[in-house]
Amino acid sequence: MFREVVYLKPEEMPRSYYNVLADLPFKLDPPLDPKTGEPMRPEKLLRIFPEPLLEQEVSDKRFIPIPEPVLKEYAVYRPTPLVRAHFLEEYLGTRTQIYYKYEGLSPTGSHKTNTALAQAYYNKISGTKVLVTETGAGQWGSALSYAGAKFGLEVRVFMVKISYNQKPFRKVLMNLFDGNVVPSPSKLTQFGQMFDEGHPGTLGIAISEAIETVLEEQNAKYALGSVLNHVLLHQTIIGLELKEQLKKLEITPDMIVACHGGGSNFGGTILPFIPDVLDGKDIEIVAVEPESCPSLTKGEYRYDFGDSAGLTPMMKMYTLGKDFVPPAIHAGGLRYHGAAPIVSKLLYEKLISAAAVSQDEVFEAGKLFAKVEGIVPAPESAHAIAYVIKEAKKNEKKTIVFTLSGHGYFDLNAYVSSLRGNFRNF
């Protein structure tokens, strides 16, 4: 009758990140300099990223030790629990066993702090004083603000103006951690000044403002919350813990599921399982994305810019095109035109698969999960839940594990607008 929860002890936390590049039987296509069409030299990026992170970006070492100060900060909320979704199974009346790895216990409610803390640390030891970034829904901006407060860095966040106005609590959370937030487009950059006061902003504009700020200021660096190799690397702590927890349960999952936006939650969850897949173990790995922003399921695999403004190196990835404007869906973290190069390559090589779910399914799944499992999932995470529910309804005797990447307590507005028809008030 009691729920199964697997906690790891703090001292059982992984001591190294896992670098999948060391184990892949193929190489990633290199980022290209858009001006020359030649592979980008990492040195060229030193103005915006600190050296240790650029080294990680191209490293071929299998394990990269997690620095002690980062381990110490992880211990604030890690290891995170692995939970059997008994109540969901019971509700569905399924023979499928469902487990979820819960990342919502982090200080800002999502997995984003896993890389934010690492990036803040490596910047700190590299002499950075100011970290500049952009944020859409605000999960990344709040994670970086928290990490900046922990390691004594000033953090400045360009927040897409429409989110800044619609998600005031995310801004407050950043402020609570001493993050400085400005709506983008702003008047602080030449690029931002090109837009009207009433412009709602885009992630592309915000990235451009952040990079312009970094280029104009000594000791300022840029931080990105997804897509890049080093970001996925830091997130592998999720999958490494998960492997330990599954070992304690003596379970080999038949399927691992995670939602996919830029690829940091998905990659962090599944990369440590790739060696098993390469060894021939029968584990189905599924990235779940929104039908309305189907980079992996409907995108092309080709070189494209990482941002909309065309400032970044070109990366080989599944993309809907840098000019693709995703509809204003309520899972801000999944509104990205492209996908992490590592994830894209794994998909192209058929080591993983991808699926898309509709917004209606997502919020119904989120509401159901809240009612039976007692956690309101972030809309992003509810994509994974929606897919898992469909799988579990097949009633097959198998085990599915998914990552619940964050809670939805800051996203209740999204639930309101999606489920309005279902809300009764007397």
Added chain:
Amino acid sequence: MFREVVYLKPEEMPRSYYNVLADLPFKLDPPLDPKTGEPMRPEKLLRIFPEPLLEQEVSDKRFIPIPEPVLKEYAVYRPTPLVRAHFLEEYLGTRTQIYYKYEGLSPTGSHKTNTALAQAYYNKISGTKVLVTETGAGQWGSALSYAGAKFGLEVRVFMVKISYNQKPFRKVLMNLFDGNVVPSPSKLTQFGQMFDEGHPGTLGIAISEAIETVLEEQNAKYALGSVLNHVLLHQTIIGLELKEQLKKLEITPDMIVACHGGGSNFGGTILPFIPDVLDGKDIEIVAVEPESCPSLTKGEYRYDFGDSAGLTPMMKMYTLGKDFVPPAIHAGGLRYHGAAPIVSKLLYEKLISAAAVSQDEVFEAGKLFAKVEGIVPAPESAHAIAYVIKEAKKNEKKTIVFTLSGHGYFDLNAYVSSLRGNFRNF
């Protein structure tokens, strides 16, 4: 370097509630019928509460078994962890050891679900179809909505209109759990109809509307989230778990601290330690309340009504008077004119003490806690933190345990208005 966290296994969860009335060397003064001035006969309350809860209200059994279906539901989020506040200690540079029992992991983010689930269960087995209640800040309303969804009861919540308008997310959370919410004063009751459209509402009016609804509807019962003996009884699961966890650490705390509004979080935490105090153990127990609503520190110990409208039985308690209008402080859960009769009696008999903290201290403490310990505390819980910080600054070699009754992710507005001067935006 790693943080100390004490988890109990699900099967280590207490199987009974603890009833302190069995161990007290004195009797509580009985509730009085306001019409006759005579002790209230429990039968008279059967129209609004189900029999099992009224039995618990006056029980003298030391342990009352937790029904299996309630235990099963507790397992969704219990046992809750006991955490060493290492980072806070380090920040303060104190020799004092600080631990907190964290109740914010519950489905609605506070300890309120502990009694909501029990009340919903006992109502269900008593044939209740509709549970009616009032809510101020919304913590109780959302907890009861969740519990109602779990046990198949319709839940109707009269929410104080000003909170309904200012805290839209709490309402959404209730809706997500299928709770029906109406702003009070409403047009649904005769009492509510007496007020103008623009009236902001009070808890007193909302209680009156809820009780009127119950009296007019078959199979409807009323549910209260604090103050009463049976509510504190259900909350003792907090203190019982805490005792187990301290036993594992081989620690006897020198001081136990919890915030106090109506008394359910405070009582739930400390009642299981009262036998130790009666045995002569040197444990200082402190209830912390807001300076602006100082029932325990400045109230009179006398008979008073539990509500503002004067509909409830008279209870012997510390009170500021039923007509006391607390200022609009940002910890809605602590805006109560009175105090639980059990807590009041313990204070009167000097088995516990009480202290008041200012709103500035509270939000500064909450912000600090968020930055160092990685959890944004509910403003209510931040009262306990503010007190603990003051104690820890004395730098004495001792151990303090406090209950962190909930998280503050729904209360970020309160942080904004209290800390505005401290928020920098570039």
